[in-house]
Amino acid sequence: QSALTQPASVSGSPGQSITISCTGTNSDVGGYNFVSWYQQHPGKAPKLLIYDVSTRPSGVSHRFSGSKSGNTASLTISGLQAEDEAEYYCSSYTISSTWVFGGGTKLTVL
Amino acid sequence: EVQLVESGGGLVQPGGSLRLSCEASGFTFSTYIMYWVRQAPGKGLEYVSGISTDGGTAYYANSVKDRFTISRDNSRNTVYLQMGSLRPEDTAVYYCAVGAIWGQGTLVTVSS
Numbered sequence: 001q002s003a004l005t006q007p008a009s010v011s012g013s014p015g016q017s018i019t020i021s022c023t024g025t026n027s028d029v030g031g032y033n034f035v036s037w038y039q040q041h042p043g044k045a046p047k048l049l050i051y052d053v054s055t056r057p058s059g060v061s062h063r064f065s066g067s068k069s070g071n072t073a074s075l076t077i078s079g080l081q082a083e084d085e086a087e088y089y090c091s092s093y094t095i096s097s098t099w100v101f102g103g104g105t106k107l108t109v110l
Numbered sequence: 111e112v113q114l115v116e117s118g119g120g121l122v123q124p125g126g127s128l129r130l131s132c133e134a135s136g137f138t139f140s141t142y143i144m145y146w147v148r149q150a151p152g153k154g155l156e157y158v159s160g161i162s163t164d165g166g167t168a169y170y171a172n173s174v175k176d177r178f179t180i181s182r183d184n185s186r187n188t189v190y191l192q193m194g195s196l197r198p199e200d201t202a203v204y205y206c207a208v209g210a211i212w213g214q215g216t217l218v219t220v221s222s
Binding site: 040087097102 | 147154155157160169170205210212213214215
C-alpha cells in the first residue's frame with residue numbers, strides 16, 4: 001500500500017495550463033480505471049474533481065480534466081485561476097480492494 | 111441536503127480507544143460503500159477503511175488493521191469506526207466519505 005507518487009509542487013500563471021502526474025503500479029493505477037482527483041483548500045474537506053480517470057462530477061468546471069496512460073494518471077487544469085491554488089490529491093482503487101492516495105501536489109498560481 | 115456529519119473525536123491517551131460516528135442524510139445510505147479517510151496535521155490524505163453496503167465486508171489499511179473496526183447501521187444511516195490501541199501517529203482529522211460526499215471531519219488527538 002505505498003502512496004502514489006505526485007510532484008510536491010507545481011506552479012503556473014493565470015490563464016495557463018498545468019498538468020499534475022500521479023504514478024502508481026500495475027496493482028493500482030495501471031490495473032483499474034478507478035482513479036480520482038481531489039482539490040483541498042486549507043482547513044477544508046477535499047472536493048472531488050474527477051473520478052473513473054476522466055469523469056467530472058456535476059458542477060465541476062470543464063477546466064479540470066483527467067487522463068491515464070499505463071501506470072500514470074494526470075490531472076490537467078486549463079485557464080488557471082487564482083482560486084485554483086490548493087493542494088491536489090490523486091487516488092486509485094487497488095488490488096487489495098482498498099484505495100491509495102498520492103502524497104499531494106501544492107499548486108501555486110503565480 | 112446531501113451530507114455526512116462525523117462525531118466522536120477528541121483527546122485520548124496512547125493505548126486508548128475511541129469510536130467515531132458518521133451520520134448520513136440526503137441520499138440512500140444503504141446502497142453506498144462507505145469509507146473513512148484521515149489526514150494527519152500538515153500531511154496528506156490516507157485511506158483508513160471501507161465497508162460494503164450490507165456491512166458484511168470490510169477493508170483496512172495495513173496501518174490500522176487489527177486495531178480499527180468499521181461497521182454500519184443502515185437503519186440509522188450511520189457508519190462507525192471503532193479505534194483501539196491508539197498511537198500518537200493516529201492523530202489526524204478523520205473524514206467519512208463516499209464519492210463526492212465528504213464530511214467536515216473530526217479531530218482525533220492521541221497524546222499523553
